[in-house]
Amino acid sequence: MADKPLIQRSFGLTDDAYRDLKGSALACTVTNLSLMIPFVVTVAAFGCILDALTGRPLDANALWWLCGAGAVGLVAVFLAARHDYRKTYLSAYTQSERVRLDLADHLRKLPMSFFNRRGVSDVAESIMGDVTGLESMLSSTLPQLIAGCASTVIVCALLALFDWRLALCVVVTLPLAFGIVLGGRARERRLFERQNAARLEALAQVQEYVEGIKDIRACRMVGPAAKGLAGALEALKRIAFKVELAVDVSVSSANTVLRAGIGLVVFAGVHLLTGGALSFTTLLMFLLIVSRVYGPIVSIAPQLPNLLNLSTKTARIQAVMAEPESTGRKEAAVESHRIEFDRVTFGYGERPVLREVSFTAEEGQVTALVGLSGSGKSTCAKLAARFWDPQEGAVRAGGADIRGFSEESWLSHMAIVFQDVVLFDDTVAENIRIGRADATDEEVREAARAAHCLEFVERLPQGFDTPLGENGAALSGGERQRLSIARALLKDAPVVLLDEATSALDPENETLVQEAIGALARGKTVLVIAHRLRTVAGAHKIVVLDAGAVAEQGTHDELLAAKGLYARLWSLQQQSLGWSL
Amino acid sequence: MEERAKRPGTLAHCLSFAGARRGLVVASLLLAALSAAASFVPFVAIYFVIADVVAAYPDLAALDAGALAGCGLLAIAGVAADVGLYLAALLCSHAAAFDTQYRLKLGIAEHLGRIPLGHIARLGSGRLSKIMDEGVSGIETFIAHSLPDLASTAAAPAVLLVLLFVFDWRFGLAAIAAVVVAMAAQFAGYANKRIMQTMGRYQEAKERMGNAAVEYVRGMAVVKAYGRTASSFARLADAVKDCTGLSLDVTLFFQNSLPAFTAILNNAYLFILPVGILLAPGASDWPAFALSFIFYLLFVPSVAAVFNKILYVSEDMMIAQSNIDRVDAVLDVPALPVPDAPDREQPRDSGIEFDHVSFSYRTQKVDTGAAAGADAAEGGGAQGAPLALDDVSFRIPARTTCAIVGASGSGKSTIAHLIARFWDVDAGSVRIGGADVRRMAPDDLMAQMSLVFQDVHLFRESIAANIARGRAGATREEVEAAARAAQADGFIRALPQGYDTMIGAEGVHLSGGERQRISIARAIVADAPIVVLDEATAFSDPENEHLIQQALARLMRGKTVVMIAHRLSTVVGARQIIVMDGGRVAQQGTHEELLAKEGPYRRMWRRYTQAVSWQIGNEGGGAAPAVGATPKEARQHG
Secondary structure (H helix, E strand, C coil), rough: CCCCHHHHHHHHCCEEEEEEEEHHHHHHHHCCCCCCCCHHHHHHHHHHHHHHCCCCCHHHHHHHHHHHHHHHHHHHHHHHHHHHHHHHHHHHHHHHHHHHHHHHHHHCCCCHHHHHHHCCCHHHHHHHHHHHHHHHHHHHHHHHHHHHHCCCCCCCHHHHHCCHHHHHHHHHHHHHHHHHHHHHHHHHHHHHHHHHHHHHHHHHHHHHHCCHHHHHHHHHHHHHHHHHHHHHHHHHHHHHHHHHHHHHHHHHHHHHHHHHHHHHHHHHHHHHHHHHCCHHHHHHHHHHHHHHCCCCHHHHHHHHHHHHHHHHHHHHHHHCCCCHHHHCEEHHHCCCCEEEEEEEEECCCCCCCCEEEEECCCCCEEEEEEEECCCHHHHHHHHHCCCCCCEEEEECCCCEEHHCCHHHHHHEEEEECCCCCCCCCCCCHHHHHCCCCCCHHHHHHHHHHHHCCHHHHHCCCHHCCEEHHHCCEEEEEHHHHHHHHHHHHHHHCCEEEECCCCCCCCCCHHHHHHHHHHHHHHEHHHEEECHHHHCCCCCCCEEEEEECCCEEEEEEHHHHHHHHHHHHHHHHHHHHHCCCC | HHHHCCCCHHHHHHHHHHHHHHHHHHHHHHHHHHHHHHHHHHHHHHHHHHHHHHHCCCCHHHHHHHHHHHHHHHHHHHHHHEEEEEHHHHHHHHHHHHHHHHHHHHHHHHHHHCCCHHHHHHHCCCHHHHHHHHHHHHHHHHHHHHHHHHHHHHHHHHHHHHHHHHHCHHHHHHHHHHHHHHHHHCCHHHHHHHHHHHHHHHHHHHHHHHHHHHHHHHHHHHHCCCCCCCHHHHHHHHHHHHHHHHHHHHHHCCCCHHHHHHHHHHHCHHHHHHHHHHHHHCCCCCHHHHHHHHHHHHHHHHHHHHHHHHHHHHHHHHHHHHHHHHHHHHHHCCCCCCCCCHCCCCCCCCCEEEEEEEECCHHHHCCCCCCHHHHHHHHCCCCCCCEEEEEEEEECCCCCCEECCCCCCCCCHHHHHHCCCCCCCCCCEEECCCEEEEHHHHHHHHHHEEEECCCCCCCEEEEEHHHHHHCCCCHHHHHHHHHCCCCCCHHHHCCCHHHHHCCCCCCCCCCCHEEEEEEHHHHHHCCEEEEEEEEECCCCCCCHHHHHHHHHHHHHCEEEEEEEECHHHHHHHCEEEEECCCCCCEEEEEEHHHHHHCCCHHHHHHHHHHHHHCCCCCCCCCCCCHHHHHHHHHHHCC
C-alpha cells in the first residue's frame, strides 16, 4: 500500500477506482480549462473597446470575429462539459456497480461465522450505504476538487506570463485557505467522533424506545418522561451544534480568505497601474479571472467534511473484502453419514462454549442434544453444519474431517430446520423450491402437503403463487415453520439438523408441525436440539450437555436410571406439565 | 388540485414543524438573502475601479490611488459580509433545525405513547425507528441547509435583476436572455414524460436494491444450507444491475441538456457582445457606453454561479417532502381519545367485563402506506374473517383466574389487547371494575394491570433499574424481594456485578427464561391488581420453565388473572376457561364442565394429549397417541 499514491492511500481506493478518478479529474480539469476560452475572448474584446477610448473608432469587424471565435468556444465548452459529465457519472456508477457485485460475490464465499459475528444491517449497509457514499464522492466531489485546484494553478501559471505579481495575488490565498481547513481537522475529527457516538446512542435509544413501547407505556414513561431518550437526543442536539459551529467557522474563514484574492488583485493592480507598471487590459484580465476562478472550489467546500469521512466508508468496504474466504475445497464425498464430535473445544470469543465435547450421531438414527439454555447445544449444531470451525478437536463425517470439505458441498448433505425461519420476498412455491431448484410443481405441492402447509396455502388469495412479501410478514409462526419443513422435505438430504421449535405453537399447530417433522426424520441421520425432553424421549441416543461439556449420554431409560442431570430435568418437566392456574 | 390544497406545502410544513423556532428560521432566510446580495459587492467594487480608470484613460498617471485602494477594501468587505452573513444564516438555521429534530423526535415518541399499540405493531418497530432517525434527520437537513440555500438562490436573481437594469437596461436584457436560454435547455428535459417515469422507476429500483441486499445477507444461512448461493447472488446482481441501468438511463438522458446549460451560462458574454457592437455606433457618450460594455462583460459570468444552485433546489424539495410524508404517516395516526378529568371513571374493583364487544382490525386501518397484509401479525385476526371479535360477552370476577384458549386466529390475543386498550372496540364495551376503559385516564388504566408477554423487552440499564421500572420509587429492598419471589435472585447475584449488571453489556448474556423472570419481577414490583399473561415459556429448558412457573404463581397470588393459554395443561385449574372459535365465545366453564360436553374444548384436549406424547424417533412419529397419561398428572396438581 505504501508505494501507492497519496490520494489512493488516504481514501482507500482500489486500483480501478483510482484510475477512474484520475480520468474523471482530468476530464473536469479539461472542462475548467475550456472555460478559459470565454475568458480569453472577453479580454480580447476589452482590448478593442479600450482601443476606442484613445479616440480611434471601434473596430466592429474585429469584435464580430471575436463573437465567431466565442461561438466556437461555446461548442468546445459544451463538448468538454459533456465529456466530463459522462466520464464522472458513468465511471462512478459502473464503479459502484462493480464494488457492490464484488462485495456480494465475496460475501457468499465467506464462512457463516462471519455473518454470525456481524449483524445483517451492518453488512447490508456496506453493500448499500457505504458504496453510495463512495459513489457520490467519486462522481462529483473528489474529481471536481482536484480539478478546481489543478486548473487554478494552471491558469495562474499562464497568467504569470502576463504579470507574475498579480498571478501571485490570485493564487496565494489558495494554500492559506487549505491551511485553515486542515488546521481545524484534528479538532473536528474529535468532534465528529463525539457526534457519531452521540448519534449512535440516540439511535439506540430510539430503537429501544420503539421496541419497548409496550413496557414503556405499561411503566408510564412515555415521551419526555423517557429520560434515556430525552437525554440522548438533548446530547445529540448539543454536540451537533458544536460540530456545525466548528465546521462552519473554519469553512467560512477559509472561504473569506480564499476570495479575499479579489481584493488583493484590486490593491496590487491599482498600485501597479498608477505606477505605470501594468496595462489596463492586463488589470481587466486579472479582475475578470479573479472574479470567477474560485467558484468551483467554493462550491465544493461544503462537501469537505464528507470527503474527510470518505476514508471510514472505504475502510469498512475493505474490511469486508479482506475477510478470509471459507477454507476447504474438497467435494464432500463421504462413506457414511455417521457424524462424530471428537474432543471439540470451541468458543465465540475468549470464553469456551464447548469443552472437549465428544459424541457420535450414528447413521440413520436420531441423536438428541439436551441441556439448559447456554449449555452449548445450539453451538454443536452450528459446528456440525460448519457454520463455525472448532478451535480444537474435529467434527468428522464418515471418518473425514469436515473442515476439508467445501462449505457448500458439505451442506448439500444436510437439511436444516432453523429456529428462526427466513422467508424470501417471493411466492410460496418459490420459497419451498429453495429446497431443490429443479423440483416440479407437483413435487413442491407434495412437500407442502407432507409438511401440512396445504391447509393454509390454499386459503391464501393466489395459493402457491401468492407473494409472501418481505420476510413473509403475513404468515404466523407455525405457518412459517411448516414452510421451512417443506423446504427441507424437498431437499431430502441424508442428514437432518433440527432446532426443535414447536413450543411457541398452539396445540393444533404443534401437532401438525410434529407430524411434518416425523415425515422429515424418517430413515435419516438426525441431530435434534431439544428444548422439551418429552419429545426426544424416544431418540436412539440422548446427549446431555452441561456448561459446554457432555455430562452424560445414553437412551432415555438408561439416563433415568443413572439419576443424573437428565433425570432431574425430566422430573422438573413432569412437574411443569402438571402446573396450572 | 383539491388534495394539494389540503396539504400545506413543503416549506409551510417545515415551518410548522419548527414551531417555536420559526423566528430563527425566518432570521436565517433573511440573513441568507442578505448574504446573496452582499456577494455582488465585489463586482460593484470592480465596477468603480473600471469607472475611475475609464474616466482617466489613457492618462493613467492621473488616477487617484487612494480612492482605488478603497475599492479593494470594499471588495474584501463584500466578501467578508457575504461569508459572515451566510455563516450567521447557517448557525440560525442549524440552531432551529437541531432543536426541531429534538422536539420532533420526542413528539413522535410521545405520540407513540398515545396511539393504539396495534398500529405500532403494524408499522413495525424497524420502520418506526427508521422514520424517527432518518426521516426526522432528513427534515433537519432541509431546514439546516436547504432552506438558507433556497433563500439565497431566490434572492440572488432578484438582486441581479436590479443590478443589471441599474447600469444599462439593454445589456441587462441581453444577460437575462442568456439565463432564459440556458434554463430552457435544462428544463426541456424535465418536460419529457418518459424520463420522469424512468426517474420514478429509478427510485423504486434503488429501494428494491436496498431490500435485496438486506434479504441477501439475512438469508445467507438458508441459501448456503440449500446450495443456492448462485441464484441468490443472481437475484441481488439483477437488482444492482437494474438500478445501475436506470441510473445510467437518466444520466445519459441529461448528457446534452446539462452540459448545454453549463456551456450557455458560462458563455453568456456572447449575448452581450453583439448587443454592444450593434449599439456602439449610436452611443452619444462613448466613455460611459464603453464603461457599461466592459462592466457587463466582466459581470455576466457571475450569473452562472447563481443559477447553478437552482438545479439542486427541486431535488432537495422532493427529498424533504418524502421525509415529511414518512413522519406524517406516524403523526397522522389518531391518538386514542382521552376523557377530560371530570368525565373520568374509577374502577370499583379489578373485575373485568366484556359487554357485547365486536372488533375488527380492518376498521382500524389508517392510510399510512404500510404494506398490506401486515395485520396478520396481530394474531391473524384480519385474514379471512372480517371480525376479530364478534359480539363477545363474558365476566371475570375480581381476584379470580380466567384462561382463554383457542386456535391461532380465534381472537384470544385480541381479548388481551382490548383489555389493555391497545385498540378501541368497534361496538360494545370493555369494563374494569365497572369503568369503561375508554373513560379511564391512560395512566390509571395501566396502573390497574401488569402485562407479561412472550417477547420480553429489557432496557439497556442495570437489572435493578429494569425491575424498578415496575413502580416509580421502588426501593432496592423491594426490587430484591421481587427478584427473589420471581426466582431471579440466584442468577442475578451470580452475575459479575449482581443487580448493577448492565443489560446489553459486553459478556452479559441472559437466556430467554432469565429475561422472562426479570420481567416477572418487574410485574411483582408493580403489584397491579390485574395480571394479563401471554403464556410464556417458549424455548425454555425444563429448569427455566419450572422456575418461571413458580415465579408466575407468586405474581398471580390474589390477583385477577387473564391468561392467553397455548398449552392446555396449564388451564386445568383455572376458575373459568373461555374457548374462542372464529372470534366468538364457543364455550365457557371449568375444565371438568367443558370436558364433560362434546365440543371444541374436548377436541382440543384430545389433540393436545396427542401432541404431548409425541416423540421424535418413534417411527411414524405422531401416530402413537397416549391419551390419558398427562391429564392424570395434570389433575393431581390442579
